[in-house]
Amino acid sequence: MSEKYIFPENFWWGSATSGPQSEGRFNKKHKSVFDHWFDIEPEVFWGKVGPNIASNFYNSYKEDLAMLKDIGLNSFRTSIQWTRLIKDFETAELDEDGVRFYNDLIDECIKNGMTPVIVLHHFDLPIELYDKYGGWESKHVVDLFVKFAERAFQLFSDRVKHWITFNEPIVVIEGQYLYQFHYPKLVDGKKAVQVMFNLNLASSKAIKVFREMGCDKEGAKIGIVLNLTPSYPRSENDEDVKAAKFADDFFNNSFLDPAIKGSFPKNLIKVFQEDGVMFEFTKEEMEIIENNTIDILGVNYYQPRRIKVKESKYDESKGWMPDKYFDNYEMPGRRMNPYRGWEIYPESIYDIAINIKDNYNNIPWYISENGMGVEGEEKYINADGIVEDNYRIEFFQEHLKYLYKGIEEGSNCFGYHTWTPIDCWSWMNAYKNRYGYIALDLETQKKTIKKSGQWIKEVSKNNGF
Known part of the structure; x- marks a missing residue:
């Protein structure tokens, strides 16, 4: 008989x-x-498909949320677009249609018995704040974000009890300022480091306002969602271990430490200072970060990092980059998702769970994204028109087994969210790889539950599998 995995009471599915x-x-x-x-x-987006229609959620949210209820989901995370809610960014004057839409969306979510989890920033900075001020390079933009957050709390915190300031803030740094996969595709390590500080500051300032407004009453919580990619050294050799430690500090702990401990990793600060790329800050700003830590943590987990000591000479022409201190390592025999080029390593979820338990006050946390993007899912459609995504079900089961092990050993995890409920638009990838429990036909906008959607319904009903 196969083992049963039953999760804690009131677990988020x-x-x-x-x-x-x-x-x-x-x-x-x-x-x-x-x-x-x-x-x-438009040509840099796969198939020249952009965000203009996406999954049509603006128009079809009622039907879509009913489908989510139908597959047994008890919680749902989405984000409020700054560009939709706010009419004037300087004064935070509201856009009436934006207010109506998000009110209706939240009400509909609750009506369907799902806990709404609301994010304030999901990579979608208003372009005019980039053009005018350099976006997150500017502390003025930090303050405008806090005004936007305050508006959102005023409007929705009577019903929304789980708030997230930022989704994957390190990706803003990687995509916009280091590795050129988000607009404006700069390569500027010094700006990257300043943005790292400013995003941490923006999150803490929003948390401060949330508590000053009394939004933390009746068990309401605020946190951040971080994509944690544990860095595994190639070997136990000191040099490899040191390189992996730096990668961990830069890509994970640069947000994890300020969010939970209220301070930055000491080794990271030392490197920034020695290399002349240290961010500008005031004593008061550091105190805001120190005194406004999170209540809950969301963890997006997709893949690990494999790291080795720097073996190639660092290319100085790029200016300062974190890559000065490590090389990525391709581990022989690793399992891959060939569509995404990402390693599949479910064991990391257990390592993350234990790290949070042992080193981060065992803060309440949940898996806020985990998923498998697959291209060409139409080839798995059966005679009934259903995508038989057994590979996705197996992927989820493997990851959940390691999450379960972490919970059994005392890690304070309260939920598991996948990416994503309905196939959605994914930045430059557009609709190339599909992730949903529910398939989307781009031509007709028809939505059909996949086999994984039927599977999660059973998991949610049984609180395990």
């Missing part, structure tokens, strides 16, 4: 999307950096 990846640009008065990028360079 849910899924996550975001405003810019699902809603479409209907009735949106402002452009985000991604809207703008698509408008000027």
